[in-house]
Amino acid sequence: MQQPLIFDIKRYAINDGPGIRIAIFFKGCPLSCLWCHNPESISLQPQKLYTRTKCILCGECINVCPNHACRLTSDGIVTDPQRCDLTGRCAEVCPTLAMEISGYHKTVPELLQIIEKERHLFDQSGGGVTFSGGEPLLHPDYLREILDRCGNNQIHRTVDTCGFVKQETLLEIAKRTDLFLYDLKLMDTDKHKAYTGVNNELILANLIALAETGANIQIRIPLIQGVNSDQKNLSATATFIAGLAGEKKTISLLPYHATATHKYRKLGQNYLADNLDEPDKTDLQCAIDCFLAHDLPATVGG
Template sequence: METALVSNIQKFSLDDGPGIRTTVFFKGCNLSCAWCHNPECISRFPTLQFIADACTGCRHCQSLCPQGVHLFKGKEHLLQRQLCEACGACCQGCLSDALVLNGKHYTRKQLLSIIMQDQDYYQDTGGGVTVSGGEPMLQADFIAGLLASCKKEGISTAVDTAGNVPFSEYEKVLPWTDFFLYDIKAFSRDIHRKYTGCDNSRIQANLRQLKEHGATVYVRIPVIPGVNDSMEEQTHIADFLKQVQPDKIELLPYHSYGTGKYSSFGLPYRLTGLQPPPQETMENILTLFLAWKLPAVIS
């Protein structure tokens, strides 16, 4: 039976498309964005989360772990993550919920059942389901089947994507997707490569092709201070998007809400101390996009 690995299912989401939505966050991403606020979705495998503040030091996990991951030095709880095989034994025995295994396999039927629980809210508010991540398009075959099932039930569908997969993967989901939430993080290839780990040629080409295929696309631009917030870089983005003509552009000011999760997954955060962009910067960028007659808003 085909399954997909899911990090989290967020009900009553208001940030992933219009109306009240259920957002399914799939694990696995092929970018490494320095500002990522979903580090739990980066790995394509189940990952152990350790919430240090919740740990009582009972050491029960140490006795349960068959790999010797957990070490205690006085009151300090240390993890040898290189030994972890994500078996979940320590999580099941953690009395304080300080240990969580992030990532669970679902069938399409199981996910559809959860999504349909809030069908009345979708109808009343113009909402639906959004598949996100990570990069959900790394599991495109599964996504296509799930979205097809949702459409048969009259549920609106959206795909939140960074665009870095072959276009043939998008062709699998196009018939079942009402709109795409599509990230454009930078126009400059050097900036994109430095802060995401990859070139953006395919991302730009895929956006063009989606619009050529008649897809509804809402472009999202994270505005990151010191990365892509210069007027020069934003002008390049505006010029590119003027050619593509997306249906909507959302300017997303950087926030640090997800930074606390990095240490719980044993990951470093590259933009420590970075502050959100000033409101003046966001308004200047918005003015620029509106001057190019682009349908932009600050979200």
Template structure:
């Protein structure tokens, strides 16, 4: 999914990685310490049923349709070269099987109701955005976070961005599912100040059911990070009826305690905000109906980590 272009650095011909990005969010305060810029890589090897960013899952651009903005003008259907948009009972409907994600409909949509999510960018282009807020990183002890999707699935682009960030003295964080070969992770460690590591389910069978992959590789990578004393924050999505059970959280706390990882745990409450996004990008939302955990329910879950001596907080 990556391509490379040539560049001359210091008189040498180098290859510079391009990759698929779906957002670069400035002034983020939820993806590590201080004020940060978060770069969202597109594409993930997991497909968590509760994923808050369904537009991040595929490794290629997608057409996002915001039907609630549509004013019914029909301009999109006129320009679509593939006849993918037609009027059905007074509503403009898109046949995604015919759509090749060319983006022409978005160019003419007055209501900004059709957008291409995901574009290929080079490390240099991304660094130009990151550099705009360097004063805030220094003032707030913030920096740059690479998130997704799964940044480790585009390791060449990630490596180059990390190198450029470190050369400028920026604090760097990686937000990851941990589902990547150790050989991909290890070479990046000397350029990473912090890893935000997702832990979801300690049962590999349940992990496979809800995310599409077992958890053996993820747990093995966390063991390796612990051996190397890497700074890791654990992030646990709290999905009622899925991840919040006693068996799961007590096993998780025990596992973390045995690793002797200098860490803290962030419990991230489930929310419904993403459900409409699934329809917007034409994906099915397959998670069984559940509820948003109350503050009292969240607080009750702290017990499992506190009794193992692990600091725990909510959000982040």
């Protein structure tokens, strides 16, 4: 079984399912959303991050690199990607954590041990573990095993998914998942492809199939002014969700914020969403009202 790369483990999470949780973030995503706030989650491979403002130019990374990939410039430390092997020795010796490697392995037993350490918080708050990313369903064998282990230990299991996965994989994972956080971006397939890199036909078909299993599903919508906050898209989204099988789905509206710029800078990438706007109070209220008109409860955040 191939082990996925993990890029973050967030303890005391309160927005990724019920109660106080531990959230596990896997690297690798089939989408490339223009506004992605976790750009380090998209690649399946390890990545180096560098924060110039933290760097004290001590030169330890230069001294320890066996491939001479790091060099000192007027812009700080610059890494030659052709020489860098991403083993992370530079990050290990960096005294200010200006150098970081995003992506590391954990075996299922190792990850389960980390999760179990938070059990007292789960028991007190009704929380559990959330598997997110990236897209956790890109690693079905690993995800299936850790979900089974958590289930055997009576730990609540949430999976956050974009839905762009094989349907048989999604339905197999549904057998061992207590709650899905299912992301919906846009209803128009051409606009969806323009903003995320893929069309939405599989995502919508998978959500229909998942609802038919009786799975517990919470819909999450990143709300972005000028992208998906218009009445046409909101009405189409509400109509689609209202028509899903099973109990009425709850909606979590996630207002877009341009807070990820520094992450792109750390990766040496350009942030391409500078022209996107945050929704204002009117946008949020219009969205809430639209969903309520379809008897769908909607809240901001979560």
